[in-house]
Amino acid sequence: PDEASRTAALNRQARLTKPTGALGRLEDIAVFMAGWQGSERPEADPVQAVVFAGNHGVTAQGVSAYPPEVTVQMVANFEAGGAAINALTAACGARLSVVALDLDRPTGDITREAAMSAEECLDALNQGAAALGADTRLLLVGEMGIGNTTPAAALCAAVLGGSAQDWVGRGTGIDDLGLSRKAVAVEAAVALHSGAATDAFETLRLLGGREIAAMAGAILAARLARVPVLLDGFIASAAILPLLRDNPRFTDHCIAAHCSAEAGHVLLLDKLGLEPLLHLGLRLGEGTGAALAVPIVRGALATHNRMATFDEAAVTDKA
Amino acid sequence: PDEASRTAALNRQARLTKPTGALGRLEDIAVFMAGWQGSERPEADPVQAVVFAGNHGVTAQGVSAYPPEVTVQMVANFEAGGAAINALTAACGARLSVVALDLDRPTGDITREAAMSAEECLDALNQGAAALGADTRLLLVGEMGIGNTTPAAALCAAVLGGSAQDWVGRGTGIDDLGLSRKAVAVEAAVALHSGAATDAFETLRLLGGREIAAMAGAILAARLARVPVLLDGFIASAAILPLLRDNPRFTDHCIAAHCSAEAGHVLLLDKLGLEPLLHLGLRLGEGTGAALAVPIVRGALATHNRMATFDEAAVTDKA
Structure with missing residues (x-):
């Protein structure tokens, strides 16, 4: 960030x-935006939201309350304008x-194999990076x-680290038995891959998913x-965790829009x-929490940019 | 609220x-709005914000970081469009x-006398009630x-109840000594008036202020x-507390927009x-926290009113 603009x-x-x-x-957000945008009076627009979609082989382990065909159905819903994020x-x-991202080709079941080949993971990262608009000033x-x-x-x-139980939650609403299957799946996946998941790319490739890698990109x-x-x-x-391991300041340009009801999110935000x-x-995803936080950023910039100063308004400042 | 619309x-x-x-x-807010508006698909607009301003004789006790003339200066700032709430x-x-409300006539110093006469308090309540627009659907x-x-x-x-220390905070930013003076002033005012403050009107009249009574109205x-x-x-x-004592369901049509940094607010919201x-x-007042919560209500109604149903979007629901 640009220190002169921050100051x-x-x-x-x-x-x-x-x-x-x-x-x-609001004051912190205005100063944060000023630093990243290199302007004493930053603007939010254009605000860009991108939803990345991917399918997951690990659904074979019975880890979700919804069947995998819902991913493609919801993408159609996004395109028709009927979802919450719309x-x-x-x-x-x-x-x-x-x-x-290749919805007809789910990732490998991470309890048994790598989620993606190197080529697939790289493609997902690149698709994510390519999605950023040239004029975007705030990304969701x-x-x-x-x-x-x-x-x-x-x-x-x-x-x-920590146990699988620390990190699994009910997602779209899985029952107790499904939650147990999910913890078992996470434990198995970590046991299988974590030794090889030594850098950001390999971690995303072995344990992630196409939309997760695209978000990171x-x-x-x-x-x-x-x-x-x-x-x-x-x-x-979670998508930024592998990158954060390589660069502990990787969250510097990020604001956590919200804390979701998904069980692991409180702990994850705390660790971040x-x-x-x-x-x-x-607990919906789609970028819904980020979209709800946009007006907070807008409010921060509206006050920062539009309010009168004590001199301009002839208001007496504190002694 | 209308139960049929809620359902x-x-x-x-x-x-x-x-x-x-x-x-x-967001789901709770949509259902809440439906009940009060008597419509399955409620709308927020017109949203009306009213800022009530009053002056306080108790400033003579050195309880504020700013001099009392700032009230009238800030009203001019509101009218010129230069304040945060604008x-x-x-x-x-x-x-x-x-x-x-009669900025040139501060209330009585509540450590020594009643804040208002019955006529003044009634006038403030009426001015508050009269401020509600005929077509307003959401009031700040x-x-x-x-x-x-x-x-x-x-x-x-x-x-x-509780001690003065439980309820006093730094307001616009008073120092430690001022905070002590504030606690002493609150203690003196409560000792002087609380025996007579037996109903909502008398409580507002003896201990409140014109803008506080107007908010209640x-x-x-x-x-x-x-x-x-x-x-x-x-x-x-705090303005609704006297009314709430007479009718414990008086908060039913209220949403707490935010918890401020003013020390007593956490406890007050908990009691409410x-x-x-x-x-x-x-910790600014002016209705700024309420204005920042408007987009949350708008988001609740946007999702409630605009999203497609599972049938409309041909998305498979949970088994």
């Missing part, structure tokens, strides 16, 4: 007609695009993929372009050192 | 293309109006009044008109049984 934004905050600090996290991106003024990354909380939990266990591309990212839920947060903006009990 | 909205939520419950509090209501699509109530966290804390201590008028209210911060929450939507460390 200029901080100085501006101190002159606006409010006690310094009285806008809480309503929420329309409401917050974000452009939405959907990238479906979401996902759809029946079964994908299982590889996400496996990534957490492999990178951060998009968030990496955003970093290179200095575009801030509103991280969505558990899967988006991220304080989520919203706690609304969401 | 219809609940049934609609169960058919939308998402696991039931996956939108967390930026935030513009960003969230709310109509803003400002009602300044905010305030400006140098010194007003002191009467708000006194209302909390008088109605809910506006929120009461909203209840009679079945208009939901987004409660702002500590002062808005309200779970705030946002935790952003705000």
Whole structure:
């Protein structure tokens, strides 16, 4: 981030007609955006949301409450404008695009084999990176993929340690028996692959999924372009873990939009050192939590850019 | 609230293309709005924000970091469009109006006398009630009044008990010595008046303030008109306490927009049984927290009204 712009934004905050600090996290967000955008008065638009979709061989282990054909059905729903993310991106003024990654070819079942070949994983990363718009100023990354909380939990266990139980949750609403199968699957996958998962690429390739690798690629591309990212839920947060292991400052351009109801997300955000903006009990994915946080960023920039200073408004500042 | 509309909205939520419950509090908000509006598919617009302003004799006790002339200066800032609430209501699509209540006549110093005469208090309540627009579907109530966290804390201590220290906070940023003066002032005011403050009107009259009574009047008028209210911060929450004592269901049409950084607000929301939507460390007042929560309500209604059902989208529901 650009320190001069950060400092200029901080100085501006101190002159606006409010006690310094009285806008809480809005002030932090305005200064954060100023730094990444290299401007004392940053703008959010265009806001871009991308939903990446992938299918998962591990669904064979009975880890999801929904059948895998729902992934392709929901992609059609996104394209027809009928999903939650369509309503929420329309409401917050974000452009939405959907990238479906080889839905007719699920990843390998991670309890038995690698999720992807090197070629497949690289392709997914590249598709993710290519999705970032040239003029995007704020990126939202979401996902759809029946079964994908299982590889996400496996990534957490492999990178951060802990037991499978720490990281598995009910996803779309699996019952107790399914939750046990999920923990067993995560344990088996980590036991099989974690020895070989020694760098970011291999970790994503062995334990991840196409939409997970694509999210990582998009968030990496955003970093290179200095575009801030509103991280969505558990899967988006897990997608950056392999990259974060290689570069502990990889979350610097990310804001955690929300803490989801998926069981592992609280712990994951804590390990990432991220304080989520919203706690609304969401557990849908698609980028819905990120879209709901866009108006908070807009509010931060509206106050930062539009408020009068004490001098301009002839208001007496604190003694 | 209209139970038939609530039930219809609940049934609609169960058919939308998402696991039931996956939108967390958004689902609750949609059903809440449906009940109060008497419609399966409620709308938020017009959203109305009103900022009430008043001055306080208790500032003579050195309880604020800012001098009392800032109240009238900030009203001019609201009218010129330069304050935080102007930026935030513009960003969230709310109509803003400002009602300044006799700023040249501060209330009585509550440590020594009644805040208002019966006539003054009634006038403030009526001005509050009159501010509700005829077509408003969602009301935001905010305030400006140098010194007003002191009467708000006194209302909390008088109605809910506890010590002055439980309820006083730093307001606009008072130092440690000022905070001690504030606790002493609250203790003195409660000792002087709480015996006589036996009903809602007398409590508001003796310990409140003009803008506090006006907020109570506006929120009461909203209840009679079945208009939901987004409660702002500590002062808005304290304003409804006297009415709540007479009718324990008085918060039923209120959503707590946020938990502010003002020390007593966490405890007050807990006593009110309200779970705030946002935790952003705000401590500005003006209705800023309520305005930031409007997009959450809009998101709730956008998903509720616009999403496709499982049947419409031909998506397979959970087995």
